[in-house]
Amino acid sequence: MTAMERKLVVAAALVDDLGAPTALLAARRSRPAELAGMWEFPGGKVDPGETPVEALHRELSEELGVEVELGDEVVGPDDGAWVITDRHVMRLWVARVTGGEPQPLVEHDELRWLRRGELMDVPWLTGDVRIVEHLRAGVLAD
């Protein structure tokens, strides 16, 4: 399957400061059972008729109860995106919370702000590991 044939997932690398980020928000999945306990970037699938950016704002509102300001897209190696599973490709934006306090409302049972040296302290979903490494190398400052 090429990146183009996979289902598009959009997600946010939520950081404390868009200009000089020092911490990243990780979310622990509570479902489905095969993903429960693993950590990910909050987000979800793009619905028909939605743009990716609209879908991202909707997902962050539903999942965390927050409004966000988007920064740059974290461009990936797979036609500009990130293949995360054999059926999904993800586009990811750096983002900052502008309204509300992130809560694990649905799909997640814990949130954690990770500083640069703590990024690998949680078990990320397999497809996310190289994305976190990319952020550690480029986006997050010490």
Ligand SMILES: Nc1nc2c([nH]c(=O)n2[C@H]2C[C@H](O)[C@@H](COP(=O)(O)OP(=O)(O)OP(=O)(O)O)O2)c(=O)[nH]1
């Ligand atoms: N949201 C999100 N999904 C990820 C990440 N990494 C990763 O492999 N995935 C996978 C898990 C799922 O198989 C798929 C996204 O599905 P989802 O369950 O989050 O999407 P959704 O909220 O729209 O779900 P649904 O309406 O179909 O129930 O992508 C990630 O960092 N964030």
